[in-house]
Amino acid sequence: xxxxxxxxxxxxxxxxxxxxxxxxxxxxxxxxxxxxxxxxxxxxxxxxxxxxxxxxxxxxxxxxxxxxxxxxxxxxxxxxxxxxxxxxxxxxxxxxxxxxxxxxxxxxxxxxxxxxxxxxxxxxxxxxxxxxxxxxxxxxxxxxxxxxxxxxxxxxxxxxxxxxxxxxxxxxxxxxxxxxxxxxxxxxxxxxxxxxxxxxxxxxxxxxxxxxxxxxxxxxxxxxxxxxxxxxxxxxxxxxxxxxxxxxxxxxxxxxxxxxxxxxxxxxxxxxxxxxxxxxxxxxxxxxxxxxxxxxxxxxxxxxxxxxxxxxxxxxxxxxxxxxxxxxxxxxxxxxxxxxxxxxxxxxxxxxxxxxxxxxxxxxxxxxxxxxxxxxxxxxxxxxxxxxxxxxxxxxxxxxxxxxxxxxxxxxxxxxxxxxxxxxxxxxxxxxxxx
Numbered sequence: 001x002x003x004x005x006x007x008x009x010x011x012x013x014x015x016x017x018x019x020x021x022x023x024x025x026x027x028x029x030x031x032x033x034x035x036x037x038x039x040x041x042x043x044x045x046x047x048x049x050x051x052x053x054x055x056x057x058x059x060x061x062x063x064x065x066x067x068x069x070x071x072x073x074x075x076x077x078x079x080x081x082x083x084x085x086x087x088x089x090x091x092x093x094x095x096x097x098x099x100x101x102x103x104x105x106x107x108x109x110x111x112x113x114x115x116x117x118x119x120x121x122x123x124x125x126x127x128x129x130x131x132x133x134x135x136x137x138x139x140x141x142x143x144x145x146x147x148x149x150x151x152x153x154x155x156x157x158x159x160x161x162x163x164x165x166x167x168x169x170x171x172x173x174x175x176x177x178x179x180x181x182x183x184x185x186x187x188x189x190x191x192x193x194x195x196x197x198x199x200x201x202x203x204x205x206x207x208x209x210x211x212x213x214x215x216x217x218x219x220x221x222x223x224x225x226x227x228x229x230x231x232x233x234x235x236x237x238x239x240x241x242x243x244x245x246x247x248x249x250x251x252x253x254x255x256x257x258x259x260x261x262x263x264x265x266x267x268x269x270x271x272x273x274x275x276x277x278x279x280x281x282x283x284x285x286x287x288x289x290x291x292x293x294x295x296x297x298x299x300x301x302x303x304x305x306x307x308x309x310x311x312x313x314x315x316x317x318x319x320x321x322x323x324x325x326x327x328x329x330x331x332x333x334x335x336x337x338x339x340x341x342x343x344x345x346x347x348x349x350x351x352x353x354x355x356x357x358x359x360x361x362x363x364x365x366x367x368x369x370x371x372x373x374x375x376x377x378x379x380x381x382x383x384x385x386x387x388x389x390x391x392x393x394x395x396x397x398x399x400x401x402x403x404x405x406x407x408x409x410x411x412x413x414x415x416x417x418x419x420x421x422x423x424x425x426x427x428x429x430x431x432x433x434x435x
Contacts, residue, residue: 069135236307
């Protein structure tokens, strides 16, 4: 009963925030737009989204509430909101969810076909539709988000629409409440191989291992690894000691070269990856043996360079990886042993790009906390200036260059450099503290 009461209170307070903000805006923003704005803000704070703009448009067979574009990743986010303002939160049926997803796809189709040509240039939806049409040759991924203050159930499989990989995500009041009340910045990564990747991945479990640290050996199709990284990006590498070091290193160049010229030898040449998870679901396979159907809180602790290089080769070089397999050691660690075992796995498994000894302290709670603060706390204004800047704490080697590389355009890179007043490297902090 306590959980239900907390949810009802959270939903009521959230709805009142939406209504109060909509009423206070001098521009007379619609409640619908205000709800979309607030949801985007929550998810940006939770680092589930990088940003977004509200932009409501509804017509026959289509509806959309906002969008966001990441040119560097070739990714378009489209939002659709369903604000009920009802308490307690009502149930939003699977049919209602799917209908709204269809409306978004309807808008996407129109935008790709030049819908902006039928619109007034002064209208906000013109900019959104024109931007999508302008980028249609560069987009590879579309993520459709439904925001609602109701409650939903169900999962929605990704699909291919006009050669675009489309995935569907629902943020209802229950999921939002869980994200906010848990105190975690973001939800753990859960991979359902059966629902989203065509079936379980066959595996072998090492016998006689510590029950709190089960080890599985498997071959993950490179296409599956690509799609997982395409969806979650650097979130998969949060327990890796480094961010992606781009394609400058010899090892990363070698991964790319093998994928492009000798993909059938990738398994022979590459050391594979080491990953961890907090939970796993196994299913029997028709021909005997067992397969991994689902994993919770998947993290790649060694092999981040391999994973990101595969993604870059497919995305930028159009590498064909249909027959490529990546050998994977998956260690399922009990939550009580995570703090002890994860750093050791990273330390002992890293053997591809050179890892400095100092890199292994990157996951210390102190550095993780300082990094979190640096992403959310603005630096004080200095010298009478009206402009605030952020400070960037580079917890893992290569993070700042990776962030600039993901900015996309030169203009966005300059904006990032101007917004970051100072970049502080972890190694400098450790050296200062040791004096």
